Amino acid sequence: MPNPVLEFKDASIFQGDSLVLSDVNVKINKGDFVYLIGKTGSGKSSFMKTLYADLPLKSGEGHIVDFDLKTLKEKDIPFLRRKLGVVFQDFKLLTDRTVNDNLHFVLKATGWKDKAEMSKKIESVLTKVGMKTSGFKFPHELSGGEQQRIAIARALLNDPELILADEPTGNLDPQTSVEIMEVLQEINKNGNTILMATHDYALLLKYPSKTLKCDENQVFEVVQRKAQV
Numbered sequence: 001m002p003n004p005v006l007e008f009k010d011a012s013i014f015q016g017d018s019l020v021l022s023d024v025n026v027k028i029n030k031g032d033f034v035y036l037i038g039k040t041g042s043g044k045s046s047f048m049k050t051l052y053a054d055l056p057l058k059s060g061e062g063h064i065v066d067f068d069l070k071t072l073k074e075k076d077i078p079f080l081r082r083k084l085g086v087v088f089q090d091f092k093l094l095t096d097r098t099v100n101d102n103l104h105f106v107l108k109a110t111g112w113k114d115k116a117e118m119s120k121k122i123e124s125v126l127t128k129v130g131m132k133t134s135g136f137k138f139p140h141e142l143s144g145g146e147q148q149r150i151a152i153a154r155a156l157l158n159d160p161e162l163i164l165a166d167e168p169t170g171n172l173d174p175q176t177s178v179e180i181m182e183v184l185q186e187i188n189k190n191g192n193t194i195l196m197a198t199h200d201y202a203l204l205l206k207y208p209s210k211t212l213k214c215d216e217n218q219v220f221e222v223v224q225r226k227a228q229v
């Protein structure tokens with residue numbers, strides 16, 4: 001039986017009072033890798049923000065990792081976000097501390113106490129993104145691609161049920177984008193569910209997967225044509 005980690009029914013997404021997307025009917029099952037595409041301003045980020053409760057769901061139904069977005073209370077938001085791993089275009093690492101301290105900070109903020117367990121977890125997520133030896137570096141000592149690997153490692157810390165990646169390759173050159181995509185593919189192969197907003201059609205062609213498109217205030221699934229040989 002498919003196991004939905006995200007399900008929207010007849011939902012509308014708003015920015016303040018302005019309607020961005022309507023009649024949103026979307027389902028993502030455990031283990032899926034799903035792209036979210038669409039022109040600038042078509043609503044991808046607004047949709048993502050609704051998923052991690054940065055925007056409220058005012059109309060329709062939305063369930064994500066066992067939380068009901070319609071009835072979600074302010075106090076529940078940190079618990080929802082603990083079950084999500086969010087990766088942004090601009091990495092959002094804390095620049096005043098090392099990679100290890102960035103990761104430690106998140107573990108501490110999410111209730112981890114045992115020092116040995118924390119170190120083990122940090123080593124494990126850094127290994128998953130190929131950055132095992134970079135724990136003592138500061139973000140400014142890393143390339144953009146390396147910083148994004150650390151941001152992905154940070155997203156993995158609490159074993160999220162869904163990873164939301166909003167333009168994760170948006171600041172990276174094509175070769176580095178492919179390397180980041182390989183990391184995301186590997187994580188997906190190991191069972192993580194990923195929703196990735198992107199403008200990068202080259203990645204879609206190279207790594208075809210279920211694709212949702214935002215256009216004219218709607219979200220719909222697009223069928224990808226096979227790449228021409």
Ligand SMILES: Nc1ncnc2c1ncn2[C@@H]1O[C@H](COP(=O)(O)OP(=O)(O)OP(=O)(O)O)[C@@H](O)[C@H]1O
Pocket residue numbers: 015016020038039040041042043044045046047214
């Ligand atoms: N903070 C905000 N307040 C009001 N309106 C906003 C806000 N952020 C975005 N919007 C509007 O919501 C609509 C959707 O924007 P959104 O950022 O979701 O699009 P997007 O597809 O993610 O675009 P991009 O690819 O440029 O990030 C646009 O019309 C935009 O002007």
